[in-house]
Amino acid sequence: MRMISGAVRTAVCGTALMLVALPGISAAAEHGGMGGMQQGDHAGMKMGEKIFSGMVGPWTGEARLIDRKAQLLQSGVSARAAAKFTGRRHLMLFLTDPATGKPAAGVAGKVVITGPDKFSSSNVPLVVMGGHIGADVGLPMPGKYTFKAEIESADRKGSATFSFTLK
Numbered sequence: 001m002r003m004i005s006g007a008v009r010t011a012v013c014g015t016a017l018m019l020v021a022l023p024g025i026s027a028a029a030e031h032g033g034m035g036g037m038q039q040g041d042h043a044g045m046k047m048g049e050k051i052f053s054g055m056v057g058p059w060t061g062e063a064r065l066i067d068r069k070a071q072l073l074q075s076g077v078s079a080r081a082a083a084k085f086t087g088r089r090h091l092m093l094f095l096t097d098p099a100t101g102k103p104a105a106g107v108a109g110k111v112v113i114t115g116p117d118k119f120s121s122s123n124v125p126l127v128v129m130g131g132h133i134g135a136d137v138g139l140p141m142p143g144k145y146t147f148k149a150e151i152e153s154a155d156r157k158g159s160a161t162f163s164f165t166l167k
Contacts, residue, residue, distance in 0.1 A: 056151055057158010059095040059104050066090040092134040109133060109151035116143020142166050
């Protein structure tokens with residue numbers, strides 16, 4: 001029997017996580033591309049822990065943090081495979097236009113994370129991911145993490161700072 005290389009195993013686990021993290025691809029196709037969500041409603045994507053809710057410049061924002069290891073374990077991946085994701089989280093930032101309640105379009109951004117050791121990461125790009133912008137982030141030790149998100153579109157900019165304490 002052939003051994004699967006670490007890179008292939010990581011790619012397979014990452015793909016499995018993305019399939020779990022993206023709610024109902026077929027449901028999204030059936031309900032106008034939003035997985036049955038109503039305008040301004042993120043109910044179809046209530047994964048992870050809410051770590052922020054408020055204004056991000058001109059947009060209403062909500063940030064959620066998913067524990068990748070816990071998500072994989074919940075989806076049936078072996079504990080041994082999921083253990084490789086210890087300390088890895090996925091940051092999701094949902095932005096809506098407060099006037100219309102519609103999801104913000106054409107937004108991009110970055111986040112700087114300061115950990116309990118006061119070490120700041122480089123600018124982590126927030127990538128468009130079906131209904132949110134987000135990135136995989138490492139939170140390797142318990143303590144307070146501060147996130148400073150900077151978001152922009154073609155004609156608007158905004159920022160927000162929020163914290164999360166990892167126990």
